[in-house]
Amino acid sequence: MEKMAFLFPGQGAQYIGMGKEISEKYSVANRIFETSSEALKLDMKKLCFEGPDSELMKTEFTQPAILTTSIAILRVIEDYGLSAEVCAGLSLGEYSALVYGGALDFEDAVVLVRKRGKYMQEAVPLGKGTMAAILGLDNIKVAEIIKKASEKGIVEGANYNCPGQVVISGEIDAVNEACSIAKDMGAKRAAVLSVSAPFHCSMLKGAGHKIKEELNKVEINKLDKKVISNVTGNYISNENEIKDLLVKQVSMPVLWEQSIERMVHDGVDTFVEIGPGKTLVGFAKKIGKKNKKELNLYNIENLENLENLINILRN
Secondary structure, eight states: OOOEEEEEOOTTOOOTTTTHHHHHHOHHHHHHHHHHHHHHTSOHHHHHHHOOHHHHTSHHHHHHHHHHHHHHHHHHHHHTTOOOSEEEESTTHHHHHHHHTTSSOHHHHHHHHHHHHHHHHHSSOTTTEEEEEEESOOHHHHHHHHHHHGGGSOEEEEEEEETTEEEEEEEHHHHHHHHHHHHHTTOSEEEEOOOSSOTTSGGGHHHHHHHHHHHTTSOOOOOOSEEBOTTTSSBOOOGGGHHHHHHHHTTSOBOHHHHHHHHHHTTOOEEEEESSOSHHHHHHHHHHHHTTOOOEEEEESSHHHHHHHHHHHHO
């Protein structure tokens, strides 16, 4: 293996039982769940391992739950001596990346993302905004669709995930109009997502202002790993940028495809997704294919994944 990157998942990856096996076997993972519970004054193990789903799905709980699970698993693989010189996280996952990169202390991050979730949820009244996934069209066509649909209201690109997959965000009428235009233009699929708010669009600027106030209470440490920002799709050049980027990130599109391309271009050939789900390695596979690069892709969310990867690295 030549050059490795760690990837950290965002909201939507959560499920009941995440992190349970690893936490029960490894005390270093268990400690992260306990630290999270103390910092947030809630039983994080019960939330992640038992649910109920109705609680785990609430944005203000989902975000710290995914962050906690990701960092718990990260601490185990670090104990095995596994490290990456570069990392990135999708939306919420950027906080996990910044914890790995040394810029944020875990306790600060978990408190921040709970508030982030709450502010994002509250930013737009229910029934006013939504998001939709457009599959099978390139970014140029999606830009045309957004332009046309904007006559009906706010609609913007929210997540540029991988070739042929863009998520849009905005006011319900405008998003529905964009889906209709996308289907006319030959999209494989254009479907409204079951989300509680129009994330990563200008309608969430108010949430960004509130997050800024919370970030001002937190100390940012020196980065000791390279972290790629969602907002720029490029490396964070110094610690002074981090707070501003995290504020912007809430209301600006996630440039995920560009982030992975940046790493591939710089010689990363091995990607390890750490935390619930395996969506990000799926995106990386498509991005690698587009760039004619054969990538080594792994995800670690349970004991079986963990043991497989450790065995591969030892051989």
